[in-house]
Amino acid sequence: MARGGKAARLLGSLALVAFLVSCGGGNREPDLTQLDAEAIYKLGEYQLETSRKGEDAVKYFAEVERLYPYSEWAKRALIMQAFAYHKDRNYEESRATAQRYIDTYPAEEDAAYAKYLLALSYYDQIDEVGRDQGLTYQALQALRAVIEEYPDSDYAKSSILKFDLAFDHLAAKEMEIGRYYLKRKHYTAAINRFRVVVENFQTTSHTPEALHRLVESYLSLGFTDEAQTAGAILGHNFQSTEWYQDSYQLLTSKGLEPKARGDSWLAKVYRQVIRGEWL
Numbered sequence: 037m038a039r040g041g042k043a044a045r046l047l048g049s050l051a052l053v054a055f056l057v058s059c060g061g062g063n064r065e066p067d068l069t070q071l072d073a074e075a076i077y078k079l080g081e082y083q084l085e086t087s088r089k090g091e092d093a094v095k096y097f098a099e100v101e102r103l104y105p106y107s108e109w110a111k112r113a114l115i116m117q118a119f120a121y122h123k124d125r126n127y128e129e130s131r132a133t134a135q136r137y138i139d140t141y142p143a144e145e146d147a148a149y150a151k152y153l154l155a156l157s158y159y160d161q162i163d164e165v166g167r168d169q170g171l172t173y174q175a176l177q178a179l180r181a182v183i184e185e186y187p188d189s190d191y192a193k194s195s196i197l198k199f200d201l202a203f204d205h206l207a208a209k210e211m212e213i214g215r216y217y218l219k220r221k222h223y224t225a226a227i228n229r230f231r232v233v234v235e236n237f238q239t240t241s242h243t244p245e246a247l248h249r250l251v252e253s254y255l256s257l258g259f260t261d262e263a264q265t266a267g268a269i270l271g272h273n274f275q276s277t278e279w280y281q282d283s284y285q286l287l288t289s290k291g292l293e294p295k296a297r298g299d300s301w302l303a304k305v306y307r308q309v310i311r312g313e314w315l
Contacts, residue, residue, distance in 0.1 A: 073109035090120035131157035152191040207237035223253045248279035265302040267294030
């Protein structure tokens, strides 16, 4: 009897949702106090699927929380609010709602998804190189949390890919500024930016160009030892790239060769990376 009664209530809820949707051409809102938690939740799902604005769904999910605060449906509704806000690109609200889920239900299965949504709320705002890099650092921290806390989840796999892209993004910003200084012949300022890429972002796609720009900058200042050493590192790790070919031609045109020389910071990088001399 109990199982049959539950099934009957479920069918009744779904039928009521279908009726409300079919009659929803007017401006009248359904009286949500007359619906059970599942019916209101289903209305939120329907709005999420059919409306362009996530906020149309948020109001239903919020009502599930308000009217049935300790139910299983309220728990589901909270994570769906975070998703709906993210759909609207309301990243601040999405982040706050996801954090509320994490704080309230830290041991639940959807806590991993909440952490992932929180990370996305930062990550999805860093698509332009010119944006504030603080968002990128926050995205990296949040993505790392997902990777470390839920290593076997699909969210961790996705977070690893996004982490690498965000890391690459930081290097791209350094390169952008470095090229700006180099073009205006502010060589010392340019070198400082390219050095950051070589020392801190050596696993990104920007390292070969950074080394080449160091060759250019140091030659412009007359520091041939540093220029040759940058060329040596470039030749050892990225010999097949156009950046090495350009550096090689630039050095040889001045009677120089890619070779580690002197005791600069680049020479230390050479000893560490090429020879494995870490001490």
